[in-house]
Amino acid sequence: MADGGGAMDRDVFESIRYLAACQDCGAELECTGVQALVGGRLRWDVESTCSVCGFALAVCGGDLPSDRREQLLTEHGAATLQILDPSGKSVTIMRVLRAELGIDLPGAKAVLHRLLNGSYSGTRAEMELLARKLRASSIDAAAVRP
The missing domain is CATH 3.30.1390.10 (Ribosomal protein L7/L12, C-terminal domain/Adaptor protein ClpS)
Structure with a gap:
């Protein structure tokens, strides 16, 4: 099964959406989180933009929070x-x-x-x-x- 870097070594992505409070104005905003396996490393990326005040946030390469891990497992299955x-x-x-x-x-x-x-x-x-x-x-x- 080891194929030396072919189809088995493609990047793997799964995303979820969740609500959080805007850091600027406190309004509810929708966030998109992605757990990815890229280049042999796990990463957690989140981005959001507040529709009320326009505050935008992108956090890349962080650790997957346990509540978001549970959400990924619930939405995509283990x-x-x-x-x-x-x-x-x-x-x-x-x-x-x-x-x-x-x-x-x-x-x-x-x-x-x-x-x-x-x-x-x-x-x-x-x-x-x-x-x-x-x-x-x-x-x-x-x-x-x-």
Whole structure:
């Protein structure tokens, strides 16, 4: 499945809309947020323009807030990370998980168990990033939606 940078390595985007208060006048404004996997990195971008006072805001490259992550999961559904042939590769998988998720060995074992039983999920961009890291370590992995 590792293809050396072809179709599997395209940028991944998912967006949501939500309401917030204008920082200038306090009116309600519609914001558009996008979680993206671009160039091997996750990013969270938000833009909005107030229809009352014209205040415009663009914040790029930030961390995805937990409430917006939940909204992405609700609106788009969770993606699941699948290991297509895990036989004999647990150590390599756990090494990638530890490096990418910043977790200890017991945490990596717990995530590995969830991966193998098909219950490890997240946003599409999060799962695709992990799948790419695993593929770079010769693990046949894919981010899928049911």
